[in-house]
Amino acid sequence: MKRIDLFxxxxxxxxxxxxxxxxxxxxxxxxxxxxxxALLNGAAKIIPVKTVEEATRLHETLDPKTSLLCGEREGRxxxxxxxxxxxxxxxxxxxxxxxxxxxxxxxxxxxxxxLSGRDQILLxxxxxxxxxxxxxxxxxxxxxxxxGRNGRFSLEDAACAGALIHRLTDRQPDLDLNDAATVARDFxxxxxxxxxxxxxxxxxxxxxxxxxxxxDIPVCASIDTAPVVPYLKExxxxxxxxxxxxxx
Amino acid sequence: MKRIDLFxxxxxxxxxxxxxxxxxxxxxxxxxxxxxxALLNGAAKIIPVKTVEEATRLHETLDPKTSLLCGEREGRxxxxxxxxxxxxxxxxxxxxxxxxxxxxxxxxxxxxxxLSGRDQILLxxxxxxxxxxxxxxxxxxxxxxxxGRNGRFSLEDAACAGALIHRLTDRQPDLDLNDAATVARDFxxxxxxxxxxxxxxxxxxxxxxxxxxxxDIPVCASIDTAPVVPYLKExxxxxxxxxxxxxx
Numbered sequence: 001m002k003r004i005d006l007f008x009x010x011x012x013x014x015x016x017x018x019x020x021x022x023x024x025x026x027x028x029x030x031x032x033x034x035x036x037x038a039l040l041n042g043a044a045k046i047i048p049v050k051t052v053e054e055a056t057r058l059h060e061t062l063d064p065k066t067s068l069l070c071g072e073r074e075g076r077x078x079x080x081x082x083x084x085x086x087x088x089x090x091x092x093x094x095x096x097x098x099x100x101x102x103x104x105x106x107x108x109x110x111x112x113x114x115l116s117g118r119d120q121i122l123l124x125x126x127x128x129x130x131x132x133x134x135x136x137x138x139x140x141x142x143x144x145x146x147x148g149r150n151g152r153f154s155l156e157d158a159a160c161a162g163a164l165i166h167r168l169t170d171r172q173p174d175l176d177l178n179d180a181a182t183v184a185r186d187f188x189x190x191x192x193x194x195x196x197x198x199x200x201x202x203x204x205x206x207x208x209x210x211x212x213x214x215x216d217i218p219v220c221a222s223i224d225t226a227p228v229v230p231y232l233k234e235x236x237x238x239x240x241x242x243x244x245x246x247x248x
Numbered sequence: 249m250k251r252i253d254l255f256x257x258x259x260x261x262x263x264x265x266x267x268x269x270x271x272x273x274x275x276x277x278x279x280x281x282x283x284x285x286a287l288l289n290g291a292a293k294i295i296p297v298k299t300v301e302e303a304t305r306l307h308e309t310l311d312p313k314t315s316l317l318c319g320e321r322e323g324r325x326x327x328x329x330x331x332x333x334x335x336x337x338x339x340x341x342x343x344x345x346x347x348x349x350x351x352x353x354x355x356x357x358x359x360x361x362x363l364s365g366r367d368q369i370l371l372x373x374x375x376x377x378x379x380x381x382x383x384x385x386x387x388x389x390x391x392x393x394x395x396g397r398n399g400r401f402s403l404e405d406a407a408c409a410g411a412l413i414h415r416l417t418d419r420q421p422d423l424d425l426n427d428a429a430t431v432a433r434d435f436x437x438x439x440x441x442x443x444x445x446x447x448x449x450x451x452x453x454x455x456x457x458x459x460x461x462x463x464d465i466p467v468c469a470s471i472d473t474a475p476v477v478p479y480l481k482e483x484x485x486x487x488x489x490x491x492x493x494x495x496x
Contacts, residue, residue, distance in 0.1 A: 008257075008401055009259070009260060011257070011259045011260075012259075012399065014399075015398065015400065149427075151262075151263055152260055152427075153255075153426075153428040154427055155427035155428075155430055155431055156427075158431060178400075178401075178451060179400075179402055179403035179451050179452075180400075180401040180403075182449060182450075183401075183407075183431065183435060186435065186438065187431060187434065190438045191434065202427055203427050
C-alpha cells in the first residue's frame with residue numbers, strides 16, 4: 001500500500017479510477033454499523049439494493065422464512081419491512097441465519113449503484129480496527145468513499161474514515177494521502193478519542209436524536225464492538241467466516 | 249446571521265438553495281489571492297470567465313491598452329496571455345487601472361458558471377479578516393463554496409473557509425454550522441496558526457512547488473496582507489472603494 005484517497009461525497013467518484021484498489025465504504029449512521037452488527041449476530045448474507053421497490057421485488061423471489069426486508073427512508077423504517085436501520089434491531093434472535101435485503105438512503109444506493117461490481121469493505125467505528133487490519137493485509141492502495149447524507153459532506157463519515165486512515169498511517173507512516181484523507185486523519189488525531197461527541201455534533205446525529213433514535217448514537221460510536229469485516233462481493237455482503245462457509 | 253453552510257466541492261451546490269444568502273467563494277491557491285492582490289494594487293475591475301476561448305473573445309472587444317488577459321491551465325500561464333495566476337505577477341505597475349480578464353481552472357468557471365448571476369465575495373487568507381467583517385455586516389446567512397481542485401476536495405480551501413468560520417463564530421458563538429463548516433472550523437482551531445504548513449501539505453501546494461511556484465506559497469498563506477473585499481456583482485469583481493468610484 002502506497003496511497004490512500006478519501007472521497008467525502010459519492011459524486012467525487014466520477015473522476016476517480018478504482019482499478020487495482022481496495023474500496024472501503026463508510027456510513028457510520030447507520031448502515032455500515034447495522035450491517036456489521038447483523039453479521040456479528042449471525043446473518044447469513046446482506047443484499048444491498050438501490051430502492052425500496054427493488055427490495056420488495058427481490059423479496060418476492062426469496063424464501064420468506066429466511067429472508068428479511070430491512071431499510072429506512074428519512075431515518076424511519078419502511079412501512080411493511082421487518083426491520084429499519086437501527087443497529088439495536090439486528091439482534092441474534094432476529095437475524096441469525098437470515099438473508100437480509102437492505103435498502104437505505106445513502107449507503108445501499110452507493111454500494112449497488114456507482115460502486116456496483118466492485119468488491120467493497122464496509123466501515124464503521126464498531127469495526128474500525130478489524131477493517132484496518134484487513135485493508136493492510138490486502139496491501140493494495142485504498143479508496144475510501146463516504147456515503148454522506150443526501151449527496152452532502154457528512155461529519156461522522158469523514159471522521160470515521162479518519163480513524164481508519166490514522167490506524168493505517170500508524171502502521172505505515174510514509175503513506176501518501178489525498179487532501180481529504182489528510183484532513184480526516186488530522187480530525188481523528190485531534191478529536192477521535194470521543195466518537196460519541198462527534199456523532200452528537202453531526203447533522204445526521206442530531207436528526208436521529210430528534211427522531212427518537214438517541215440510543216443508536218452510543219452504539220454507532222463504540223469503537224471495535226462489532227469486530228467483523230463485511231465484504232461486499234458479487235452483490236452480497238458476508239463476513240469472512242460466513243463467506244468461507246458459503247463457498248463449501 | 250443564523251447559519252453558515254460550507255460546500256467543499258462545487259457539485260454539492262446542485263442541492264443547495266442560495267436565495268437570501270451571502271455567497272463566499274474561496275480559492276486560496278491562487279485565484280482569490282491573486283484577485284485580492286490585484287485590487288489592492290489598483291486594478292479597476294476583474295471579469296472572471298469560464299474558458300480561455302471566452303477570455304480571448306472578450307479581450308478582442310475591449311481597449312487593448314487598458315485590458316489584460318490573465319489566466320492559467322494546470323497552473324501555467326496561458327500562452328499569449330499577459331499574466332498567469334501567480335499573485336506576485338499582479339504588481340501595481342502591471343495592473344493599476346486595468347480591466348483584467350481572468351480565466352483560471354477552478355475558481356473563474358465556478359464564479360461565471362454555477363454561481364453566475366449571484367453576488368459573491370471572494371476569500372483567501374490574505375483578506376480573511378476583512379471578509380469576516382464584511383460578511384458579518386451583511387448579516388444574512390452565509391454559504392461558502394470551495395473552488396476545490398478539478399472537482400475534488402481541496403485542503404487549503406476548506407482550511408481557509410475554516411479560518412473565516414472561526415472568526416464568525418468568535419463574533420457570534422451560537423451560529424448553526426453544517427457538518428463541513430464544523431470540520432473546517434475545528435481544523436482552523438487546531439491548525440490555523442500555520443497556514444503556510446497547511447498549504448505545503450496540500451496536493452495543490454505540492455504541485456505548485458513542483459512547477460516552480462514555491463514563492464507563491466508564503467504569499468497565499470499570509471493572513472490579512474491584502475485586506476480588500478473583492479465583490480463580484482453583475483459579472484465584474486471590484487473592491488468597495490473601486491466600486492464607488494466606478495459609480496460616479
